[in-house]
Amino acid sequence: MKRQNRTIAHLLLASTVSFTLFAGCEKETDPVSRAAKVDEKEGIAVPSLEETKAIAEEAFIFGLPLVMNYAVMQEFAVDKNSGQFKAPFNQIKNERRVATPEDTAVITPNSDTPYSICWLDLRAEPMVISVPSVEKERYYAVQLIDSNTYNYGYIGSRATGSEPGDYLVVGPDWKGEKPAGIKQVFSSTTPFSLALIRTQLFNAGDMPGVERVQAGYKVQPLSAFLETPAPPAAPTINFVPATTAGIKANFYEYLDASLEFVPVMPVDKEIRTKLATIGIGPGKKFSFKDLSAEHKAAVILAMKEGDAKVDKFLSTGMKNINGWNVGAFFGDAAFYKGDWLMRAGSAKGGLLGNDPVEAMYPYTRVDAAGEPLDGSKHNYTLTFAAGQLPPVNAFWSVTMYDGKSQLLVANPINRYLINSPMLPTLKKNADGSVTLYIQKDNPGADKESNWLPAPNDTIYLVMRLYWPKTEAPSILPAGEGSWKPPGILQAK
Template sequence: MMKRHLYRASVLAALALALTGCDKKSDAISEAKKADNAAVIDAPSIEQVKAIAEEGFVYGLPIVMNYAVMYEYSVDKESGQYKAPFNQIHNEARVFTYEDTAVVTPNSDTPYSILWLDLRAEPIVLSVPPVEKDRYFSVMLCDGNTFNYGYMGSRSTGNEPGDYLVVGPNWKGETPAGIKKVFHSSTEFSAVAYRTQLFNPQDMPNVVKVQSGYGVQPLSAFLKQPAPPAVPQIDFPKIDKEMVKTGFFDYLDFALRFAPAGPEEKEIRAKLASIGIGPGKTFDFKDLSKEHKAAVLLGMKDATDKVEKAVEGIGKTINGWGVYTAFGDRAFFNGDWLLRAAAAKIGIYGNDAEEAMYPKCRQDADGEALDTSKHSYTLTFAKDQFPPVNAFWSVTMYDGKSQLLIKNPINRYLINSPMIPNMKKNDDGSLTIYIQKDSPGPDKEANWLPAPDGPPYLILRMYRPKTEAPSILPAGDGSWQPPGIVKAI
């Protein structure tokens, strides 16, 4: 027991020196020997711990947010948001409403099919059916690092049927016959989000038909071979919004067990390990002194402020809309953990820019904060100036504080392009959307987007944005710009 204690002290002392910028090996060894002689564990300094906690919170926020969703969807059957066990798809024959609270800013355009993969035992084969060419669908692969590591669907692979293989970070093998493409998850658990376009409420049976064609099976079953040995069961720690406040780094520590570090993660992982978090740690986080734990809380607070500031400053503000691109694969983020954290706060599981753009809005055209408890607003698209897309677009309303869909008397959470034929256009061919908490009257209700009794938050979704002019791409510099929201009264 004493030998292990001395070993921890030795390694920790060397790591502590590394964190202060000392790169002389002899100095590190000398200090390690001192720690051995003292037979005590010396954690990094208070200042170092605070800095590591701040950096670690920014790095770990999307990872912990993702774990919380996974826990609600595929672990805790009593969560109220449970969908299905791992490696079983759950099809929603509906769009999301205010009752769906596990994920912030959910879309209410496309009925979801939701799948969480456990890739520890073997790869999983995903199959997609033939889909009529005018119906948009996408299958987004997003791992525990919130890296979008692959797509199937209208844009990426077409609307033809096919079989695709998803493998974990440690898998090595040849592409089996009959598999169109192999996708590599950087973590052992991974989310798969299916979005299938719904044209109108009467179209739901057709969506259900497409959803019934989504297939999931282990590679061994696809190859008609014996299954590999079962993997150990995991005791997943319970998580909720309150528990995260006090146990954030405990959840990060757990999640990192299933996520081998990429090259750009090694530095932050070493820092986290030095305060007892993640694989390779030299002692338990709970062994930190009260002063060190207080420094962790201060670091988390500063990190939270930094992330919120990043959310507000992301991209360019155009006519009150924030136009940005913040979602992608490992190469897209390239170690920019603040961008990744801001993206998760804006709306975790967002698409790559090529798949969808998400201009966001909390202010009117004059830069004044929106408040639908006091004012009514309008959003007008000029004739022939609708969002330029190859699929469809929508404007979705959320509560400005929770970023969740809001309960309203007409059960309308968005206005999208398939609804235009049933909406009233202005004499000049333009289209005005009424953004307010109360009905604008029977003659305008078809164009009403119900708002909360307080600050609203709007997202303009553009599925498969056009790349040729007019286009919103590249983000912030495109030739098409969203029109500003105007205060009516």
């Protein structure tokens, strides 16, 4: 089974590469050289070799989320043989289960809520998303994400309430007024967009309750909603197949393919223009194998250094609180403000995450002392003091991931997380606190209820706080809130 985004996010380059940037023989097929000739003809300054490397590095950082998103779209909505296929465009796939280690298309998958997934094609006409009445105690959220990986809107418990309603999602070229019967209009910056729906599961026996809610989710074209003639269908697209091997071999060709469906915006006009100077953009074909030796060297170094900058952001770009990284990762175009490094970090840290008001994601790879978490070397504990459980309006969880792949960890009891709906079954300490046992081996019958199984290797832990409270104690504002996640301790 392909694991595309894990491969992309830890992209390429396991070996150390050391190249000297030198002048050499130019190849007629070299996409950088071809772009340079066009620039020269149009009186535009041609990038030097060092400038080419710098632009390729910027392209990697700018393009990483776009390529990751494109690959997920391929797996979910295009390639029926991907092993992760959900449904064709504009059709909802209701998952009647939570994520397991078998789900590999998206890194750090949520295993709290069954998903309903619909990839929207907004080219021919807008789509209407309809939601049912949902009981107030059950959290649900429809997260709208475009191909820029911007979260451009929400429907659900927090954003719109528990009442039924019809909502319009439009593409970047749509012009019109809000139709009668539509509660709100959401505008995607791209013609393809993902509607990612989370429905809270209270416990293992609650799946029928989730299924009743899921049955009320509906997606239809605006013409069908209005009962008017449908416009002509959008042209068929021959998408570039997103294979793991292909992306490893030629990241920038997939960036070209991604950019076909990402219109230029004022915020990214400058970097898109810069990318074009080395032959990257929609309608282009940046083929790594056609590069000259010196350009290959420059591009490889650019990807290595770009990936290192993303990793550095992930380790230092957030507020460190007791070993947990706490901050605001995800949002719309106004949230990122052209900070491509933050956007790349959010994708690599956990693609398709929520805005902080919808969910917060403290994450860690280290214990409270700053030592790397490793299930092959230590057992650990995480203790929430009495009255100090994560403050949320919906629910919270602590999820275990393999430290290398960021995928869920197979274990003997098929437990991938501990969350607040499990509190009635968790054992409390004498002082009212709750201790979680984080280790690869079963801690014994008296502690098994509180056991979060770990890999026999490095550990990546993510805490999720859905609909975090805004009144004190609160984790908000991100990194500055009055509630602090407790540190993880090595077991004695």
